[in-house]
Amino acid sequence: MELRVFAREQHGISRRNISNGALRVLYRLNEAGYEAFLVGGAVRDLLLGGHPKDFDVATNATPEQVRGLFRNCRLIGRRFRLAHVVFGQEIVEVATFRGIGEEGNADRHVVDGRIVRDNVYGSIEEDAIRRDFRVNALYYNIADFSVRDYVGGMEDLDRRVLHLIGDPEQRYREDPVRMLRAVRLAAKLGFTIDETAEQPFATLGELLCEAAPARLFDESLKLFLAGHGLASFRELDRCGLLRFVYPATAHALRRDADGSFRALVEHGLANTDDRVRSGKSVTPAFLFALLLWGGVRDRAERAIAGGAEVLHAWADAGDAVIAEQAQRVAVPRRFSLVMEEIWALQPRFEQRMKKRVMRFLSHPRFRAAYDFLVLRAEADPALAELAQWWADAQSADPETLGDMITQPVAAAPATPGAKPAAKRRRRRRRRKSSGGSDSGGPDSGEPT
Template sequence: MRSITEFIRRAIPRGLRRNSEKSAEIVAPQLPQVRVITRDQHGISRRNISNGALRVLYRLNEAGFEAFLVGGAVRDLLLGGHPKDFDIATNATPEQVRGLFRNCRLIGRRFRLAHVVFGQEIVEVATFRGIGEEGNVDRHVVDGRIVRDNVYGSIEEDAIRRDFRVNALYYNIADFSVRDYVGGMQDLEARILHLIGDPEQRYREDPVRMLRAVRLAAKLEFRIDDTAEKPFARLGQLLCDAAPARLFDESLKLFLSGHGLASFRELDRSGLLQFVFPSTATALKRSRGTEFRLLLERGLANTDERVQAGKSVTPAFLFALLLWGGVRERAERAIAGGTDAADAWGDAGEAVIQEQVGRVAIPRRFSLVMEEIWALQPRFEQRLKKRVMRLLSHPRFRAAYDFLVVRAQADPELEELADWWEQAQAVEPAELGELLAQPAAVATTAVSEGAVPKTAARKRRRRRRRKPAGSGSDEQPADS
């Protein structure tokens, strides 16, 4: 087999020819030679492949079509993992696949795919992608980005159209062998990620590939090859033009798949964080960036633990963590300038979210929760009976309290406050008085995390006490 370097040089001599007006042409490459890894040379067992995927593979094979498990599932099986999703590549067209399965629906305009549904499992079936011909109406490229691509071809063409070499491995149901056309097995052994083809051209086709590189490196604990990472600095700005809804989906894959902390570190190290979460990247460079980084890493580690334990996680909490630094900074500036604390926190949260949704489309059902989590943080300082009872009954109390706990893990000065609220949740309402009688040792700690400054809180209480002349003690201010 020719060397990988030679293959990349000869397979796509000049990459994709881009044309912003017409459909694109790909220069016909010299197709790669296959390396066949026989059943006795790899560790993939059909016991680790889902029943739905096996049914599709066998049905296609029995109907006379080629059928291969492909992509991440093959990669993860070879690494000893347990994939959740199984994708299939075949020479059958989407319409032919639908003809074999009544439980099949065709989706997509950019990439035409067949989805075969087995209860909760969806098996995605794609026809081998081809390299196309000049003027082909089924492939269209605008400013270097592929906007439609339904040109079908051979398995060799399909292999060189994929993104990373480790994702271009094919498990053949006909003889249980693995086919390697681009050196994917070599990369698995070296634990490195190489992009197939010219990196700059492939990123211009689809800038989100840069984020996929980061995500795969974090998930697999692989190193991104220098030639694949070098264009990040120059082309990262292209992510600003990617569809915000698509970046939202990619963000969930980065941070809510059990390797969020590693993904964050890779994003930051590679310089891509600033293009996806600019507020986060800016806050990390401020004077309190070290403190913010500690909070982020602790929160993401907690999220990873929940995912790995099979517990639920919410995107609202994730994005509240990522954007906290920017929100806190804005709120503190506004409060220092004389703005009412509640207004300052509300305005800061809304402003940061509005900036962020231009890059990552956070659905309103999540952004509303985020704003409430942030707004409730200063209220944890107000340990007066009526306010404690109100906060405990707030529908977002638990999420806000969990956020406080993460803050306390990053800032030891908040530990007593978090412990106090943990006790408050455990006692009966009648016993709150005794708990409230305990000395408040954290009145000055909140400012370090952006809560209501003590002086501002005192001013508001004095104004309220002047109205009802001769009213009760300091422990019973007017709360209406």
Template sequence: MPEAAPARPQLRVITRDQHGISRRNISNGALRVLYRLNEAGFEAFLVGGAVRDLLLGGHPKDFDIATNATPEQVRGLFRNCRLIGRRFRLAHVVFGQEIVEVATFRGIGEEGNADRHVVDGRIVRDNVYGSIEEDAIRRDFRVNALYYNIADFSVRDYVGGMADLEARELHLIGDPELRYREDPVRMLRAVRLAAKLNFRIDASAEQPFARLGQLLCDAAPARLFDESLKLFLSGHGLASFRELDRSGLLQFVFPSAATALKRSRGAEFRRLIECGLANTDARVQSGKPVTPAFLFALLLWGGVRERAERALAGGADPVEAWSNAADAVIQEQSARVAIPRRFSLVMEEIWALQPRFEQRMKKRVMRLLTHPRFRAAYDFLAVRAEAEPELAELAQWWEQAQQGDAAVLNDLLTHSAPTAADAAPVKTATRKRRRRRRRKPAGGGGSGETPAGP
């Protein structure tokens, strides 16, 4: 097992012939920035996840650079550069669709410094610059503190990141409790990296989860939304969910899902989530589009269905029962993870259409087939059928209904047995028309009309 990170950085240089990083796998934009900085007399290193993934044989899409040049000096070298960020001042160098992020080496500033501000243990502003050694120990995980030097094509390791790559373990740099208090989202990053890389989280890095997981409830909901997309829509969503649940952090980010997994139908709900995430991973790996709305519809379905079924058992109107359940669950979840309205509206429609799949009468079938959200709702039904075998026939019926011509659809409708919902009369359709009676005017024509004769 790798040793703990040293109190002081101890440099290990991995020369070009000792690692497998090739410049062919580094984007042209990143190489241009590295060479330009180096030619201008600055130190320039590829750093972070890109170096980690390149060493593991991967093909990263994003490339970050660390340098001793200040953001203003970087902007002076590149006309296509803009400075962003208040918490961390960064330079973005833009090459068409590619953005290369350039950060100045972070220093070890004292709390109270005008450029470093800490509130309740969390860093809210940090623009203290320093050396590459200080920058290394400021990073989160040891595997993310590896530096590829464009000057001689070596890799610099100050904190034992190479040993962690070889052992396939994740270690935090520094005291885990302090690092999580600085930024609670690091706990989710640990889970995400472990799932993505198939690494083990070191015990010292995981033990504080139980005590400090509650800090995630105070994280910005918009930031947790972004982190959720990285967890579940990057091609390793199933592994991320299992790691999130195993580590005990699911309850702090998706409390409704964590509660539903403990209910009597928890095993069924787990199958639904895992089937859906496995399908999502396959789509990502095939280059097909995925939507956050479907992801969140999966994760919150257990809580919505439970609320709706309780309301229905109490005699509530079906439409109101599903609508109220959806509103309540989304409102509760948005306090933790901010779900944009453009996605929550789609989620509500997906859930509301699920009971309508059981109503196989011709007019209702035709209306449902032309609904704008039919395909998304059907895909959700298909995932439910994988988790609930009793729905397999229903999903197959609708698969045929949407693919066949009019004759096939008529045959399906003829041979499908009506459900209880189908047989139930619709109140508005069975109401008898009452014959309107003409009201006689009082007092022989006070209404201005001539009274009817005998």
């Protein structure tokens, strides 16, 4: 380690770009006699000219000492003890400098190379080498407004490259999710992953299969719903990690001879990135419906080819793919239910009979399913006429819609080779005999 200190005039960080909450924490810690540094992604992004949303602070004060300074503070975490200082909607995370420690220490526990508990405190130098990437180990000192670099992070920022701190294989074994972080940072910053940092992906990528599915869900949101989803997807696929996190997606891409599925995913992720940058809402349900569509489509097509009824085939395919994916990424039920409906409703777009059209237009998931159809049509021109018909149907008055429905239309099945659902025979009602009662039950009507 060779400390380099960049004075105030040697870097571009301005306190105007640091949140009020973070500044209050830094100043109060400093005034109380503790060391206080802005650290991590916030420093990195400020040096690159960005505008961070989250600000993390590192200090030599213990979590309990931090809590003693702030009434609006709560302590969290068992694996890593942290202090959260709350200012309205803003939460400033304060961490005590991490020490090297040793295995067997009561506050540091390692299992199979993986850190499961780490509350050993140390110096700022130890804290720096405990961080993951060099560009994340830069410290902005509130005492003199300088930036401290212990591991060469400023050089990596200039070269736009990501180096891991320490031995890559050991660091990935400590925490396999670091591989996904490398991909996410490279995609977000437009950096390249250093060869020594990427080389272990081929042999250690399957360690991701053992990571907590709930944690991989959170990491997926950072990968795909933070404005750089398309770049993250391409980087995951390029470096071979996609198959460990989204096996159904990777399998569908291998079978994607004409490139239509890749075009669909990339177009959808590009649209999502545009929405994020425009400040519009995005939903994980639509994202995961997009990523897993290839696997669901393939299963449904096989079932239909085997004689299964179309609607049942799609419903069963959705259930199966979500169950398999849950072993890697735990998609909450509130999202997976929406995903299943989006998939299952796709075949209903080809059913353009009056009664079904009117019911479908009022379905609570119609809009989400229609948006998915439009996305499919943008990747597959054969669906363009179908998507346009439903676009016109939504804005048509009842009389015009009636004319549209009675006009002959070209069939556009939801999947190649899909068989139409068997026509249901309408059950005849029995007439009531005099003095008797109808033994038949009420007509159940069309399924919704």
